[in-house]
Amino acid sequence: MDVGMGQQEVFTFLKKNRNKWFTSRQIADKLKVSYGSVSVSLMILRQSEQIKFKKNKLRTKTPGRVGKFVYRHK
Numbered sequence: 001m002d003v004g005m006g007q008q009e010v011f012t013f014l015k016k017n018r019n020k021w022f023t024s025r026q027i028a029d030k031l032k033v034s035y036g037s038v039s040v041s042l043m044i045l046r047q048s049e050q051i052k053f054k055k056n057k058l059r060t061k062t063p064g065r066v067g068k069f070v071y072r073h074k
Contacts, residue, residue, distance in 0.1 A: 006041060007041040007042075007044050007045050007050075009031060009033070009041070010027060010031070010038060010041040010042060010045060011041075011045060011050060011051070011073075013027060013030065013031055014027075014051055014071060014072055014073040015073045017072075017073070018072065018073040019072070020072060021054075021056075021070035021071065021072050022070060022071055022072065023056060023069070023070055023071075024038050024039050024042055024069075024071070025038075027042070027071070042071055045071075046071075050074065051071050051072065051073060051074060052071065052072050052073070052074050053069045053070065053071045053072075054069065054070060055068065055069060055070075056068060056069055056070045058070075
């Protein structure tokens with residue numbers, strides 16, 4: 001995990017956009033950080049029950065580009 005990237009940045013992003021659902025890849029793109037860093041941060045935030053998550057029901061034409069879950073602030 002990048003030392004400079006932590007769950008606080010992800011949490012703050014979700015809090016600022018609290019009524020929207022995002023995939024981990026969308027969060028990484030918006031924050032301009034690696035997908036891996038965001039994935040680890042989301043896992044920690046999920047385990048500490050600080051964010052909501054659900055299965056993503058959306059599909060795109062590009063295989064492998066749809067996150068399995070979407071996330072938002074509680």
